[in-house]
Amino acid sequence: xxxxxxxxxxxxxxxxxxxxxxxxxxxxxxxxxxxxxxxxxxxxxxxxxxxxxxxxxxxxxxxxxxxxxxxxxxxxxxxxxxxxxxxxxxxxxxxxxxxxxxxxxxxxxxxxxxxxxxxxxxxxxxxxxxxxxxxxxxxxxxxxxxx
Numbered sequence: 001x002x003x004x005x006x007x008x009x010x011x012x013x014x015x016x017x018x019x020x021x022x023x024x025x026x027x028x029x030x031x032x033x034x035x036x037x038x039x040x041x042x043x044x045x046x047x048x049x050x051x052x053x054x055x056x057x058x059x060x061x062x063x064x065x066x067x068x069x070x071x072x073x074x075x076x077x078x079x080x081x082x083x084x085x086x087x088x089x090x091x092x093x094x095x096x097x098x099x100x101x102x103x104x105x106x107x108x109x110x111x112x113x114x115x116x117x118x119x120x121x122x123x124x125x126x127x128x129x130x131x132x133x134x135x136x137x138x139x140x141x142x143x144x145x146x147x
Contacts, residue, residue, distance in 0.1 A: 039131055 028046075036043035061073045063082050073082055130142040 041131055 032042055032046045058079055061079055061082055063071055063073055065071050073079055125144055125147075128141040128145045130140075130145050132141055134140045
């Protein structure tokens with residue numbers, strides 16, 4: 001049974017909770033804004049959470065079976081098989097490259113002097129952007145930076 005006293009108590013508690021959640025949300029936004037220059041991943045993570053990405057499933061697919069009868073495919077495995085067959089026609093199989101067919105070209109500008117010193121290497125490592133993905137060697141910049 002609702003009474004005015006209970007409703008008033010409920011509304012007071014609800015408003016307090018709402019005020020606290022608004023404060024926390026504002027604090028989180030300030031935190032993200034303060035760190036976005038040093039670490040842009042934090043900013044984009046926050047944006048993607050707020051965007052509420054909607055993942056849509058692939059609906060039923062209409063196809064034909066091996067005999068030529070029309071069918072409707074509903075399971076994920078069947079959909080994957082149908083789409084795989086459809087897209088496999090687009091790709092071509094490249095013939096294997098023979099390494100002996102590549103002509104040798106001599107270098108016209110040979111490297112005569114390589115300079116490596118400890119300070120130069122440390123300067124380059126300190127300028128690494130640790131928020132980037134690993135390079136072709138598979139080593140993450142954060143590992144090199146912190147070493």
